[in-house]
Every structure is written in structure tokens, then in C-alpha cells.
Amino acid sequence: MKSLTGSITKVLLLSVILGVLGFAAFTAFIAESWIIGTVLMVVLVATLVVYATGKLVPAKFLFPGLVFLVIFSLAPILYTQYMSLFNYKSGNLISREEAIDQLERVGFRQDPQSTTYRFELGELNGEVAAVLQNDQDGSAQLAFLNTDTSIDLGVVAEPVAVAEARGFVPATSDELARVGEGLLDYQFQLGEGWVAIPQSFRSAARLTQQYFYDPVTDTILDRINDQVFVDNGNGNFALESNPDRILFPGWRQLNGFENYSALVTKPEISGPFFNVFVWTITFSFLTIITMFAAGLALAVALDKKIRFRNLYRSLLILPYAMPSLMSILIWAGMFNREFGAVNRLFGTELFWLGDPFLAKLVILIVNLWLGFPYFYLISTGALQALPSELEEAAAIDGASPTQIFFQIKFPMLFQILSPLIIAAFAFNFNNFNLIYLLTGGGPTEVLAGERAGATDILITYTYKTAFLGTEQNLGLASAISVIMFIIVGALSVWSLRRTKVLEAVQ
Amino acid sequence: MAGTGSIKKSQRASHLWRHAYAWILIAFTFFPIYVVFISAFDPAGGLASSSLLPSRFSLENFALLMENSPKLPFWTWMWNSVWVASVTSMLSVIIGTAAAFAFSRLRFRGRKVGLQLLLLIQVFPAFLALAAIYVIMENVATVFPGFGLGSLGGLLIVYLAGAMGTNAWLLKGFIDTIPMELDEAAKIDGASPTQLFFQIFLPLTTPVLAVTGLLSFIGTFNEFILASLFIQDVEQRTIAVGLQQFISGQFGANWGAFAAGSILASVPLVVLFLSLQRYIIGGLVSGSVKG
Numbered sequence: 001m002k003s004l005t006g007s008i009t010k011v012l013l014l015s016v017i018l019g020v021l022g023f024a025a026f027t028a029f030i031a032e033s034w035i036i037g038t039v040l041m042v043v044l045v046a047t048l049v050v051y052a053t054g055k056l057v058p059a060k061f062l063f064p065g066l067v068f069l070v071i072f073s074l075a076p077i078l079y080t081q082y083m084s085l086f087n088y089k090s091g092n093l094i095s096r097e098e099a100i101d102q103l104e105r106v107g108f109r110q111d112p113q114s115t116t117y118r119f120e121l122g123e124l125n126g127e128v129a130a131v132l133q134n135d136q137d138g139s140a141q142l143a144f145l146n147t148d149t150s151i152d153l154g155v156v157a158e159p160v161a162v163a164e165a166r167g168f169v170p171a172t173s174d175e176l177a178r179v180g181e182g183l184l185d186y187q188f189q190l191g192e193g194w195v196a197i198p199q200s201f202r203s204a205a206r207l208t209q210q211y212f213y214d215p216v217t218d219t220i221l222d223r224i225n226d227q228v229f230v231d232n233g234n235g236n237f238a239l240e241s242n243p244d245r246i247l248f249p250g251w252r253q254l255n256g257f258e259n260y261s262a263l264v265t266k267p268e269i270s271g272p273f274f275n276v277f278v279w280t281i282t283f284s285f286l287t288i289i290t291m292f293a294a295g296l297a298l299a300v301a302l303d304k305k306i307r308f309r310n311l312y313r314s315l316l317i318l319p320y321a322m323p324s325l326m327s328i329l330i331w332a333g334m335f336n337r338e339f340g341a342v343n344r345l346f347g348t349e350l351f352w353l354g355d356p357f358l359a360k361l362v363i364l365i366v367n368l369w370l371g372f373p374y375f376y377l378i379s380t381g382a383l384q385a386l387p388s389e390l391e392e393a394a395a396i397d398g399a400s401p402t403q404i405f406f407q408i409k410f411p412m413l414f415q416i417l418s419p420l421i422i423a424a425f426a427f428n429f430n431n432f433n434l435i436y437l438l439t440g441g442g443p444t445e446v447l448a449g450e451r452a453g454a455t456d457i458l459i460t461y462t463y464k465t466a467f468l469g470t471e472q473n474l475g476l477a478s479a480i481s482v483i484m485f486i487i488v489g490a491l492s493v494w495s496l497r498r499t500k501v502l503e504a505v506q
Numbered sequence: 507m508a509g510t511g512s513i514k515k516s517q518r519a520s521h522l523w524r525h526a527y528a529w530i531l532i533a534f535t536f537f538p539i540y541v542v543f544i545s546a547f548d549p550a551g552g553l554a555s556s557s558l559l560p561s562r563f564s565l566e567n568f569a570l571l572m573e574n575s576p577k578l579p580f581w582t583w584m585w586n587s588v589w590v591a592s593v594t595s596m597l598s599v600i601i602g603t604a605a606a607f608a609f610s611r612l613r614f615r616g617r618k619v620g621l622q623l624l625l626l627i628q629v630f631p632a633f634l635a636l637a638a639i640y641v642i643m644e645n646v647a648t649v650f651p652g653f654g655l656g657s658l659g660g661l662l663i664v665y666l667a668g669a670m671g672t673n674a675w676l677l678k679g680f681i682d683t684i685p686m687e688l689d690e691a692a693k694i695d696g697a698s699p700t701q702l703f704f705q706i707f708l709p710l711t712t713p714v715l716a717v718t719g720l721l722s723f724i725g726t727f728n729e730f731i732l733a734s735l736f737i738q739d740v741e742q743r744t745i746a747v748g749l750q751q752f753i754s755g756q757f758g759a760n761w762g763a764f765a766a767g768s769i770l771a772s773v774p775l776v777v778l779f780l781s782l783q784r785y786i787i788g789g790l791v792s793g794s795v796k797g
Contacts, residue, residue, distance in 0.1 A: 006700075006701070024650065027649060027650070028649045028650075031648065031649045033645065033648065033649045035645075036645065036646060036649055057612060057699050058608045058612045058614040058617075060699075060700070061604040061605060061607055061608035061612070061699075061703070062604070062605050062608050062620075062670075064600075064601045064604065065601040065602065065604065065605045065669060065670030065674065066670065068601070068663070068666045068667050068669060068670065069627065069667060069668075069669075069670050069671065071667075072632070072639070072663065072664050072666070072667030073627060073630070073632060073635075073667040073668060073671070074627075075638075075642070076632075076635035076638040076639045076642060076667075077630065077634075077635050077638070079635070079638035079641070079642065080634075080635045080637065080638040083637060083638055083641070294531070297527060298527065298528070298531060301523070301524035301527045301528060302524065302528065304521065304524065306521050306524050306525065307525075308525070308528075312528040312532065314780075315532050315535065315536075316528070316531055316532060316535060317783065317787075318535055318536075318539065318776070319535055321775070321776045321779040321780055321783070322539075322772050322775075322776055323724060323727055323728050323771065323772050323775055324728055325727075325728040325730060325746045325750075326749070326768040326771060326772050327538065329749065329750060329753065329764070329768070330538050330541070330542055330765070330768060331538055333753065333761050333764070334537075334538060334541055339761075341537075341538075341541045341558060344558055345537075345558060369534060369535070369538070372531070377787055423629075426629055430631055430633075430634065432633065432730070432731045433728065433730050433731070436730070436731070437730065437750060459633070459634070462636060462637075463636060463731065463735075466636060466637045466640070467640070467735065474637045474640075474641065477636070477637045478637050478638065481634055481635060481636065481637065481638075484634055485630065485634060488629055488630060488634070489626065489629070489630070492626060492629040493626065496625065496626075
């Protein structure tokens with residue numbers, strides 16, 4: 001019962017996808033992005049194998065998801081681990097070759113006397129040449145682009161005429177126009193590393209490349225100050241006599257586990273990291289406890305068929321239905337000191353978001369608002385699933401309702417809900433939106449040089465480390481990410497084992 | 507008679523704390539909602555800054571949003587968010603359903619391990635690998651500017667990373683409940699797995715797909731960290747980043763316009779959520795009881 005339209009659709013769709021992938025891979029190779037091109041080619045071939053052969057039926061269904069999962073989830077996870085092994089931060093973002101190239105190119109300096117020349121472009125024996133007359137002492141020479149030695153013309157009044165006598169042909173205005181701004185890239189060799197670079201059609205300046213890379217000794221020579229810089233092993237060239245004098249840009253340098261050990265040993269990094277770590281754990285626990293307590297209490301309160309129960313229920317799940325991002329931003333405005341609704345309601349003038357303790361309180365309150373409906377909903381479900389015989393039996397034995405609840409119902413409830421509670425813990429452990437949008441991780445004592453704020457959790461601290469501030473440290477941020485992976489992963493494996501979900505997979 | 511009356515009375519008294527607690531939470535719940543509504547209709551531009559009681563009524567804030575001015579391109583942001591979230595949720599539901607179908611109905615080597623791995627991977631939110639994703643997409647942008655850093659297309663691709671992890675597990679549970687007899691009957695009629703999937707399973711799972719799609723839509727709509735990292739251009743922002751920047755950017759932020767904007771952005775989602783709440787809550791509760 002192979003339908004014809006089905007086959008045609010399949011062939012058409014497959015051709016389009018393969019065509020797009022092929023074109024994209026081609027574009028990537030043209031742009032010399034070998035990795036991207038190769039990845040696209042692999043996807044292309046795999047698509048062909050999976051969908052054109054008709055053998056791998058399960059793969060047909062799994063393939064689209066797998067492609068995205070592998071490229072944008074697994075690969076970044078592995079790449080994070082790789083990045084965490086590098087000195088990879090502002091000033092050390094590029095490769096070593098790029099860094100040397102930039103040092104050599106960026107480092108052109110004018111000579112100490114600021115020598116300038118009157119300049120005339122032309123050619124001599126078919127080679128591009130220029131007549132350069134020193135503006136200070138009037139001495140003139142003929143210099144070339146590729147020949148290292150220049151021809152001395154002496155101190156003369158009309159150097160161009162002297163040069164013409166030697167066969168020099170000045171460029172016509174048409175030729176000059178054709179060269180255009182490209183002229184500013186010309187470097188006429190003056191010998192010993194010095195060059196004359198045109199500043200306009202009629203003037204040039206004497207410059208030298210400040211930094212020369214010597215591939216034999218693998219050092220950088222500073223010609224202006226006559227110093228030698230050596231590779232300091234940490235992604236920069238540094239002065240041998242004074243290792244603190246380093247050249248920028250540097251490059252990303254493999255530095256083993258230094259990012260990890262810095263989290264423990266370097267006080268300026270380990271201090272904030274420790275505080276953030278402790279608060280992340282504290283916050284996750286406190287917020288789960290408060291949300292669970294409030295939600296469970298509500299579930300118990302509405303467990304009996306009381307009046308307005310349905311009304312209460314539909315009103316109280318509203319925070320869960322609202323887009324949490326908007327709610328968080330609104331709460332942030334309401335806790336503002338000057339114009340916030342909270343201070344107005346209570347007639348206070350508390351600086352909620354400016355005080356470390358109050359800011360932490362605000363975070364717990366707002367997350368309580370966001371999260372109690374969820375815990376109410378799952379607690380209600382679990383309460384209804386408890387066998388009622390238990391309660392009856394306990395009541396006959398003379399247990400009070402409070403005793404029944406705390407000694408019988410609650411432990412069972414907790415058992416049932418533990419996978420969801422652990423999931424909620426993992427979620428809040430990484431609750432970026434809540435922290436970042438509410439307090440921005442603050443208050444932060446920027447003046448005291450603090451990088452982490454009082455309410456920063458690991459994920460917001462990672463974000464700040466990688467992307468904000470004067471020094472953006474991608475290597476360190478990756479190391480923190482890896483630690484978070486381990487914590488979240490271990491937590492999940494442990495909880496899945498505990499609840500036997502993994503074994504029950506059918 | 508008197509006895510039952512007093513029991514009722516004592517019961518009513520014992521119910522008092524239930525009502526009291528519910529009302530306290532309702533007050534807590536509605537405080538910000540109330541503030542947003544009065545601010546949205548207050549022309550002063552603060553967040554209930556002058557008074558907690560509504561004093562004036564105007565549609566000025568909404569009119570400001572209607573302008574879609576370069577400073578506050580509200581509708582451009584909304585459109586960006588809506589299309590990114592729609593495409594993301596649609597594609598991720600398709601990807602998730604296909605994977606769920608394979609895991610539920612087809613037998614192949616590595617199925618069990620694959621499912622366990624999927625369960626593990628879904629606990630890692632995409633943004634944990636933040637720095638790596640940034641560097642990868644920065645490179646992609648040099649070749650394909652429309653699908654790398656700085657583009658909504660790139661953002662969308664990254665959102666799809668977790669499509670299989672987050673949805674497949676949920677959807678598999680549902681597909682498992684569809685009786686096997688159905689596939690067998692279809693197989694006897696000579697249907698291929700592809701036909702089985704498109705002609706039988708997709709129509710049957712539509713309500714669940716709607717719920718999964720909505721949850722995915724809300725998730726994308728709420729996403730901030732990647733969106734703020736990816737998009738620099740004001741016109742390209744999603745509503746989440748746009749509104750956040752709008753109120754945090756300048757001194758004396760216009761909270762009135764923000765409140766009006768958040769109402770416009772939230773109400774459709776809240777209505778959708780509430781209309782599908784039976785299914786959503788059903789899923790939550792069965793999830794909790796199953797464990």
C-alpha cells in the first residue's frame with residue numbers, strides 16, 4: 001500500500017533538504033570553515049543513508065532529534081569541558097598564530113624623530129618605486145616595495161629630476177587614481193626593518209614594525225625599546241627580566257586544570273565562588289521548602305469539600321499560568337525602594353534590592369509566589385492517590401488528625417513526590433531568570449572590587465564571568481559550568497536510581 | 507438534632523483556617539496582578555507609584571505600545587517572540603513525537619540505553635553550556651549570518667537542541683497508552699511504520715501535542731538568557747529581552763508602558779493555559795502519582 005503521493009512527497013522533501021545541506025556545506029568550505037563544512041557534510045551523508053535506503057526504520061524517526069541533540073547539546077557540553085582547560089579570556093581569545101600576526105601588524109611605530117618624507121610614486125625598470133625626500137634634512141632616496149636596499153640620491157633640490165635621470169618614471173595622475181587608497185598599504189623598504197608608508201599621494205612617514213617574531217628562538221623582539229619577549233607558558237609573550245610586562249593580544253593556551261584549581265586556591269576567585277556556591281545550595285533548599293510547605297498546606301486545606309473550593313483553585317493557579325518572566329519583572333519593580341508598591345503598601349522605605357539580606361528574602365518571596373501553585377497541584381494529586389484505608393485504620397487506633405498527617409501521610413507523600421521535588425531542586429539550582437531579572441545577582445559591592453553579588457547563584461555567576469565586566473573569562477566560566485554539570489548530573493542519576501525510573505524503562 | 511447541628515458548627519469552625527489560608531494566598535497572588543492592572547491604566551508611568559488606589563484612568567500606555575516606535579517596538583518584539591516560539595514549539599513537537607513513536611513502538615538495539623540517556627540529558631538545560639554555545643554560534647555567524655550569533659534563526663536552532671530530550675519522554679508515556687491492537691490491525695493492512703505514524707498516531711495524539719506544544723511555546727516565550735546573549739539589535743529582540751531592557755535601560759523607567767505590555771503579552775497565554783489546564787494538570791498529577 002505504498003502510496004504514490006507519499007513517495008513523491010518524500011523524494012521532493014529529501015531532495016530539497018539534501019540540496020540545502022549541500023549548498024550550506026559548499027558555502028562553509030568556500031569560507032574556509034572546515035569544521036562547519038565537515039559537520040554539514042556528515043549530516044548530509046547521514047540523511048541520505050537514513051532516508052534513502054529504507055532499511056533503518058527507527059533511525060528515520062530519531063534522526064532529526066538526534067542531529068540537534070548531538071550538535072547543539074552534546075557537542076557544547078563536550079566543548080565546555082575542552083574550553084575549561086584553557087586560559088581563555090579577554091585578551092586571550094584568539095589562536096597563537098593570530099596573536100603573533102596581530103602583534104606584528106598592530107605594532108607599527110613611527111621612529112623617535114618622527115621622520116616624514118615628500119613622496120613621489122613611480123616605477124624603475126618595471127618595479128614599483130618611490131622617491132622619498134626627508135622633510136627634515138632634505139636627503140633623498142629611491143626605495144622599492146620588495147628590494148631591501150634603497151638607492152641614495154643625496155641632498156638635492158629636485159630629487160624627482162635626479163631620479164628620472166636614473167630611469168625613474170613618475171606615476172601619472174590616472175595611475176595614481178587607479179591605485180587609490182590602496183597606496184596606504186604600500187611599504188617601501190628602507191633597510192634594517194624600517195619602512196616608508198605613504199600617508200597621502202605626496203607624503204610618507206618612516207616607521208618600523210615594533211614587534212618582530214623570530215620563529216627560530218620563538219621570541220618576540222621589540223625594536224623600539226630593544227627588548228626580547230618570551231612565551232610565558234600561559235598564553236602571552238612576557239619580558240624575560242620582568243614577567244609582569246606582557247604583550248597583548250595573547251592567545252588561548254592549554255593550561256590543564258588551572259581554572260579548576262583557581263576556584264579553590266586563588267583568593268580573588270575562590271572567595272566569591274565559595275559564597276556563590278553556598279548561596280546556590282541554600283537558596284535551592286530554602287525555596288523548595290517554602291514552596292512545598294505553602295503548596296502542601298493549600299492542598300491539605302482544600303482537600304475537604306469546603307465552599308468556594310473551585311473558585312479558590314482557579315484563582316490560585318494564576319501565578320503558574322502567567323509567563324514567569326513578566327511576573328519576575330513586575331515583582332522587581334514592586335520591590336523598588338522609591339516607587340515600589342511593596343514599600344507603599346507597608347508604609348516602609350526599605351531598600352529591598354540594595355541590602356544583601358533583604359534581597360535574598362525578596363528572591364524567596366517571589367519564587368514562593370511563582371512556585372506554590374505547582375506544589376499545590378502535585379500535592380493534591382499525591383494526596384488523592386494515598387489509600388484512604390490507612391487514615392481510617394490510624395483513626396481507629398486513636399491517632400489525631402495531626403498525628404495522622406505528620407506520621408503517616410506526609411512521609412508517604414514525600415516518597416511519592418520525591419522525583420518531582422528533586423527535579424524542582426535541579427530547576428531552581430539553575431534558575432537564571434529569577435535571580436538575574438529580579439536582583440541581577442546584586443547587591444554587588446562594585447567599589448570593593450566584588451564580581452559576584454550577594455544573590456548570585458552559580459549560573460548567573462557563570463554568565464557574568466563569561467560575558468560581563470572588564471575581563472570576560474570563558475575558560476573559568478566553562479570550569480564552573482562543568483562543576484554544575486557534575487552536580488546536576490549526579491543529583492539526577494541518584495534520584496533516578498532511587499526512584500528506580502531508569503530500571504523501569506520499558 | 508441538636509447534636510448534628512453542633513457537629514456541623516464545629517466542622518465549620520474547623521474549616522475556618524482553610525478559608526483563611528486560601529484568602530491569604532489569594533491576596534498574595536493578586537497583589538502584583540492588581541498593581542499591574544492599575545499601573546497599565548495609570549498615565550503617570552510608575553508602578554503604582556502615586557497611590558495603591560486607582561486614581562486616574564487612561565489608555566495612554568496602550569496607545570504608546572500601539573505606536574511601535576523605534577524606542578519601544580512592542581509589536582516587532584511580540585512578532586519576533588511569537589514566530590520564534592511557534593516554529594520552535596511546532597518543530598520540537600514534531601521531533602519529539604517522532605522520537606517518542608520510535609521509542610514506544612519500534613524495537614531496535616540501544617533503545618533502552620537511548621531512553622535512559624535521554625532522561626539524563628534532559629536535566630541539562632541548554633544554557634549550562636552557555637560559553638561553548640556562544641563560541642560555536644559566533645563561528646557559525648561568520649559563515650551563515652542568518653543562523654549564528656545575532657540572529658533569531660540561530661536562537662531558534664539552539665532552542666531545538668533540547669527538543670528531543672524534553673518532549674520525547676512526555677510523549678512516549680502517552681503513546682504507550684494507545685492500544686497495540688491498533689498498530690497490528692494497520693500492519694495487517696500493509697501499512698509501513700511511516701504511514702502508521704502519520705495516519706494513525708498523529709491524529710490520535712493531537713490533544714497531547716497541543717499541550718506539549720503550548721508548554722514548549724511558553725518555555726520559549728519565557729526564555730531570556732540565550733535570547734539576551736544572542737540578540738544585540740533592538741529590532742531583533744524577543745519580547746522577553748525587549749521589555750527587560752526597556753525597564754532596566756534608563757533611569758525613571760516607564761513602568762506604565764511595561765505593565766500594559768506585559769498584560770498584552772500575558773493574557774493570550776494565560777487564556778490558552780487555563781483553557782487547556784485540565785490536560786496540563788492531569789499530566790502533572792499523573793506524573794507525580796506514577797513515581
